[in-house]
Amino acid sequence: MSEPDFNLLVALDALLAEGSVAGAARRTGLSTSAMSRTLGRLRATTGDPLLVRAGRQMVPTPHAQAIRERARDAVLEIRTLLSPAVSELDPSTLDRIFVIRANEGFVEAFGPGLIAAAASEAPRVSLHFAPKMEKDSRYLREGRVDLEIGVVENMGPEIRLQALFRDHFIGVVRAGHPLLSSPAVTAGQYASYGHVVASRRGRAHGPVDDALAELGLARKVASVVPGFPAALAVAMASDLIALLPASYLPAPPAGGKAGQAFGTFELPVPTQVITISQMWHPRLEMDPAHRWLRQLVRRTCGEGRADGD
Template identity: 65%
Template structure:
């Protein structure tokens, strides 16, 4: 038997993931005092403070930051080794909550179909959607998310990636808006009205503005809101133009002007912009895990049925 107490790895993983003695204790079901004693043992074992006080909070030392992902992978591997061998996945008895990071637009466009498909195959599975406030692999690395869905950002080379579908942006105005009455939206008429932009980070400019600038035109940004549903809500009750993904409106490829929903009118942009690739991303430790493979295939099939790649 090894001299090292491998139970310390479980506590170390919790401490590095939470960055708090109290939070780590809650995470693995220990008292705060027991976790504090365990932290002392970990400091003795590693020769590093691991957590140090910064004001009223605790922060990880550089060494703790460096071993955080490695510790998580070791713990996950150990748990996988000690789990019963399963040759087949029984979806009828699978009890699990999958956490999926996705923006509101994806949930509105695909959420109901994805939930229905999951429930039909695995009635005891729960899909928990959480918002994407940033593009980072942190949630995949620390295990707080099983899947991330969106446009690839700075996710790191180890993150696995699978393209789901190609999307494009369309303009949206309220029903009865002058642009709907006119029928065809030119670039000049497009910039004649105010615009509402959806951005989590508060950015107001993007590829559409670059394409307009090439024509010597510029749109007037009147408002910036945090999500596509919010942008659509503003456009539906004003004369402003919103810019939203076609998938959010359920507009299939090949459909153009006149397609709308809930009192809104959608039209193709008068300038050319590149399509965007929406992908699902996951950590490699879940690559061959049967339940996770099933989830990925489910997401892929639901998206591909509705939208082509």
């Protein structure tokens, strides 16, 4: 029995990732006709059509769906094996793009510090921040991102993680808001004002509502917006209260000092402290460049937080 042509593996990964001959051709730098011939060879080798026509599109067969992630992992593993072994890394010579998937709150709070630190140590490195619209480990598994930052939830047992810092939610209102004149905001005062909620999924209910309900109180949600920047902007332009993570405000102004556009206060009901972690796929565990990136993120987050782990 002859050995399979391992060059077909790269084409297989591209075809299953793109879902089209034209897309796979662009990804691999081949012509469309050459990729079409390669698909024919793959069909003969695997004994499966892999991609079949459905109207104007190509859709994967059940077998193709079953092997898609394995093909991706195999290609990434081969590239790692064939990369030069490097025991010592000089960041000043590192030329690489790192993709970090994080929500906008993290990017706004820590992005400038990360970019500045990377530019200082590794001027040829570029940090690309990808939006985090949902919690899903497939971006790490498929190699589409290098790091994911956030709260660990259903990421899978193989994903590596490291805690960066603890965070908690605080109340944010415009400067001069009546609540800022109180030594400590009570649950009744908190519930008496309208609220703006930041939620990517459009959810108005959260843990703070459960805590208020135990006291026989309920808040009125006047608006739901997709992210923290919008919630802060609404709060600063109205009497509504925004609920934001403390890390989103690098230097929270207590009591709305003169010149500040907003003030903050501790919530009058208990809410869970959350741990922000960085996560990566195990295939990058020993990569010197990736280790440097993880250390950079950990150090920058620690410097930006008094309670950084």
